[in-house]
Amino acid sequence: xxxxxxxxxxxxxxxxxxxxxxxxxxxxxxxxxxxxxxxxxxxxxxxxxxxxxxxxxxxxxxxxxxxxxxxxxxxxxxxxxxxxxxxxxxxxxxxxxxxxxxxxxxxxxxxxxxxxxxxxxxxxxxxxxxxxxxxxxxxxxxxxxxxxxxxxxxxxxxxxxxxxxxxxxxxxxxxxxxxxxxxxxxxxxxxxxxxxxxxxxxxxxxxxxxxxxxxxxxxxxxxxxxxxxxxxxxxxxxxxxxxxxxxxxxxxxxxxxxxxxxxxxxxxxxxxxxxxxxxxxxxxxxxxxxxxxxxxxxxxxxxxxxxxxxxxxxxxxxxxxxxxxxxxxxxxxxxxxxxxxxxxxxxxxxxxxxxxxxxxxxxxxxxxxxxxxxxxxxxxxxxxxxxxxxxxxxxxxxxxxxxxxxxxxxxxxxxxxxxxxxxxxxxxxxxxxxxxxxxxxxxxxxxxxxxxxxxxxxxxxxxxxxxxxxxxxxxxxxxxxxxxxxxxxxxxxxxxxxxxxxxxxxxxxxxxxxxxxxxxxxxxxxxxxxxxxxxxxxxxxxxxxxxxxxxxxxxxxxxxxxxxxxxxxxxxxxxxxxxxxxxxxxxxxxxxxxxxxxxxxxxxxxxxxxxxxxxxxxxxxxxxxxxxxxxxxxxxxxxxxxxxxxxxxxxxxxxxxxxxxxxxxxxxxxxxxxxxxx
Amino acid sequence: xxxxxxxxxxxxxxxxxxxxxxxxxxxxxxxxxxxxxxxxxxxxxxxxxxxxxxxxxxxxxxxxxxxxxxxxxxxxxxxxxxxxxxxxxxxxxxxxxxxxxxxxxxxxxxxxxxxxxxxxx
Numbered sequence: 001x002x003x004x005x006x007x008x009x010x011x012x013x014x015x016x017x018x019x020x021x022x023x024x025x026x027x028x029x030x031x032x033x034x035x036x037x038x039x040x041x042x043x044x045x046x047x048x049x050x051x052x053x054x055x056x057x058x059x060x061x062x063x064x065x066x067x068x069x070x071x072x073x074x075x076x077x078x079x080x081x082x083x084x085x086x087x088x089x090x091x092x093x094x095x096x097x098x099x100x101x102x103x104x105x106x107x108x109x110x111x112x113x114x115x116x117x118x119x120x121x122x123x124x125x126x127x128x129x130x131x132x133x134x135x136x137x138x139x140x141x142x143x144x145x146x147x148x149x150x151x152x153x154x155x156x157x158x159x160x161x162x163x164x165x166x167x168x169x170x171x172x173x174x175x176x177x178x179x180x181x182x183x184x185x186x187x188x189x190x191x192x193x194x195x196x197x198x199x200x201x202x203x204x205x206x207x208x209x210x211x212x213x214x215x216x217x218x219x220x221x222x223x224x225x226x227x228x229x230x231x232x233x234x235x236x237x238x239x240x241x242x243x244x245x246x247x248x249x250x251x252x253x254x255x256x257x258x259x260x261x262x263x264x265x266x267x268x269x270x271x272x273x274x275x276x277x278x279x280x281x282x283x284x285x286x287x288x289x290x291x292x293x294x295x296x297x298x299x300x301x302x303x304x305x306x307x308x309x310x311x312x313x314x315x316x317x318x319x320x321x322x323x324x325x326x327x328x329x330x331x332x333x334x335x336x337x338x339x340x341x342x343x344x345x346x347x348x349x350x351x352x353x354x355x356x357x358x359x360x361x362x363x364x365x366x367x368x369x370x371x372x373x374x375x376x377x378x379x380x381x382x383x384x385x386x387x388x389x390x391x392x393x394x395x396x397x398x399x400x401x402x403x404x405x406x407x408x409x410x411x412x413x414x415x416x417x418x419x420x421x422x423x424x425x426x427x428x429x430x431x432x433x434x435x436x437x438x439x440x441x442x443x444x445x446x447x448x449x450x451x452x453x454x455x456x457x458x459x460x461x462x463x464x465x466x467x468x469x470x471x472x473x474x475x476x477x478x479x480x481x482x483x484x485x486x487x488x489x490x491x492x493x494x495x496x497x498x499x500x501x502x503x504x505x506x507x508x509x510x511x512x513x514x515x516x517x518x519x520x521x522x523x524x525x526x527x528x529x530x531x532x533x534x535x536x537x538x539x540x541x542x543x544x545x546x547x548x549x550x551x552x553x554x555x556x557x558x559x560x561x562x563x564x565x566x567x568x569x570x571x572x573x574x575x576x577x578x579x580x581x582x583x584x585x586x587x588x589x590x591x592x593x594x595x596x597x598x599x600x601x602x603x604x605x606x607x608x609x610x611x612x613x614x615x616x617x618x619x620x621x622x623x624x625x626x627x628x629x630x631x632x633x634x635x636x637x638x639x640x641x642x643x644x645x646x647x648x649x650x651x652x653x654x655x656x657x658x659x660x661x662x663x664x665x666x667x668x669x670x671x672x673x674x675x676x677x678x
Numbered sequence: 679x680x681x682x683x684x685x686x687x688x689x690x691x692x693x694x695x696x697x698x699x700x701x702x703x704x705x706x707x708x709x710x711x712x713x714x715x716x717x718x719x720x721x722x723x724x725x726x727x728x729x730x731x732x733x734x735x736x737x738x739x740x741x742x743x744x745x746x747x748x749x750x751x752x753x754x755x756x757x758x759x760x761x762x763x764x765x766x767x768x769x770x771x772x773x774x775x776x777x778x779x780x781x782x783x784x785x786x787x788x789x790x791x792x793x794x795x796x797x798x799x
Contacts, residue, residue, distance in 0.1 A: 147715025
């Protein structure tokens with residue numbers, strides 16, 4: 001209910017802009033063609049009825065969701081009106097007065113929203129009951145009306161003509177109407193029916209009932225009813241000669257009850273302001289063709305601008321991972337690429353960032369582009385990190401709990417200035433060579449002036465990306481003591497690096513700079529427990545094609561077999577029949593028997609290669625995941641299996657067969673294939 | 679006894695009744711539907727209302743009028759003459775004949791009515 005109300009409230013607020021625009025444009029159409037104004041009214045009606053999701057860059061609606069439905073859960077409630085000045089005035093006030101009290105069982109806003117929603121619902125009920133009662137009273141008054149001709153009844157209980165009924169509209173005339181009047185009145189009332197007003201007006205009233213709290217919609221309703229009458233007059237007088245127009249206006253004067261209160265029964269046509277109608281009738285001129293054309297074009301532009309919502313959304317509207325509605329709340333400090341920045345300036349520009357509504361990368365891994373980071377440090381000590389790629393075209397947010405998906409930025413220019421202001425120089429190879437000359441004297445501070453990314457958890461690890469090939473990493477427990485290491489590493493090799501304090505940096509650079517960089521391959525994997533035994537080890541090593549027995553630094557090469565067809569798979573299974581346990585499974589894993597069903601004829605026909613590697617773990621709660629599969633140059637393919645978990649659980653050894661499906665690769669083309677555990 | 683007031687639409691209904699009475703109420707419902715566009719409930723309501731006012735009676739679903747068309751017309755004229763002509767019959771006749779040419783035959787008929795009225799005095 002509260003959510004429904006908030007969404008109606010949002011619709012009402014954005015419809016208010018449309019209403020104001022209609023009021024203005026209507027003035028232009030008034031003296032030209034009343035009928036065209038109904039295009040405007042239709043746009044308003046649609047906005048009032050549908051929570052819109054069509055977006056266009058032409059939209060003139062400042063914000064489609066001023067008040068987020070999540071506001072009731074927010075620490076500091078905020079509105080996002082799309083008008084910065086307004087937000088600036090409103091937000092500090094409601095942020096403070098409506099903020100949840102610590103220790104209180106409910107958020108005050110939740111209570112207010114509940115109360116206001118109830119009032120809203122009662123208002124609707126009152127409006128609908130009023131409509132129903134006035135409809136019933138009117139139909140009771142005319143129930144003895146006598147048929148005069150089809151669709152026209154006469155009654156002594158009424159003193160002005162009207163149309164009643166939604167599905168079977170009927171014209172009611174007073175008995176004492178004279179014949180000339182009757183003729184004109186019928187023309188008018190029939191125009192109502194021809195225009196479908198008997199259906200349109202109740203719909204308009206229904207929308208008014210939904211939005212009864214919005215005074216602009218009341219004004220719109222009254223003007224709309226006026227336009228309905230004017231349009232019917234217009235339809236009639238178009239067919240009349242000049243002198244007949246005078247008669248028609250006389251009929252309007254004579255036949256309408258002179259000083260009756262405005263009849264507001266939404267299901268009948270009470271008549272509005274005779275005086276202005278008479279004026280209108282007498283001054284009517286057929287609109288020139290150019291006016292009709294201009295009007296239609298204006299209407300089309302209007303519909304485009306007001307029927308659509310602004311394209312994209314704001315950063316704080318990302319809600320794929322919980323909600324980021326409070327993204328900009330309670331920010332104490334802002335760091336742009338590690339540099340303390342002016343909070344207001346950065347937030348103001350971040351508020352302007354528009355992003356496409358659907359994610360472009362459906363991935364939550366930490367490995368996505370984070371070339372430029374803006375860290376929002378909150379009063380409560382928490383942090384939210386906004387990650388951009390180098391080009392500022394993609395963004396994802398990390399709240400430290402669950403990172404968001406990646407979104408395309410529609411207007412990178414709004415954030416560019418701020419980032420350039422704070423970004424430090426990029427570390428270059430020349431810098432590295434220069435710095436390396438200082439050897440052991442190098443400290444964290446020497447690298448402070450360059451762009452880096454914090455990647456460590458527990459330890460400080462700063463990564464300085466130099467180019468596609470080289471990365472410098474500094475690691476250590478504290479930044480005020482000498483770093484544990486300052487490695488320059490090249491991405492073409494899996495496991496070579498040089499500590500620039502001691503190693504020959506220039507030689508390392510020369511060795512690698514012309515090499516081909518690594519290319520990541522897409523892959524998927526499954527891991528099944530198959531049992532641990534010496535036999536399995538022996539068996540697996542006996543079938544491994546390109547053997548790498550030795551271990552190198554922290555990497556352990558694994559025995560594996562690469563399978564390219566269903567028949568090869570069957571052969572492998574057959575030969576492993578007596579060594580593997582095919583039915584072993586834990587609560588969170590599947591047995592090998594189940595897992596291999598996925599690798600059918602079609603799987604191999606689609607160009608997949610299946611690499612089955614055997615890994616062992618000291619506890620039964622250890623699991624294995626595949627972190628990457630990549631080619632380096634044209635000679636090397638490597639895939640890395642990593643251990644996860646396993647701190648607890650029983651300490652029995654367990655062996656796992658990890659099956660890595662790599663798409664579109666011919667392993668026989670590579671000189672070396674490394675499958676290792678890191 | 680004063681003739682009860684009959685409204686315009688009720689008068690239309692009475693016209694049907696006078697022409698067809700005595701008439702079964704179900705038949706009357708059918709006639710009203712055809713000629714007045716009334717729903718059955720409307721017809722029954724009007725029958726009840728008029729029987730309360732003593733215009734008609736409904737016995738064993740047969741409806742008969744208690745007041746004739748002449749009586750109703752006479753009382754309408756009375757009311758008209760009282761309201762618009764301060765009770766003066768001559769001014770009424772003057773107004774009636776002002777915009778309407780009366781034929782010789784009509785004049786004779788009226789003359790006859792006046793003569794008979796004189797004799798009765």
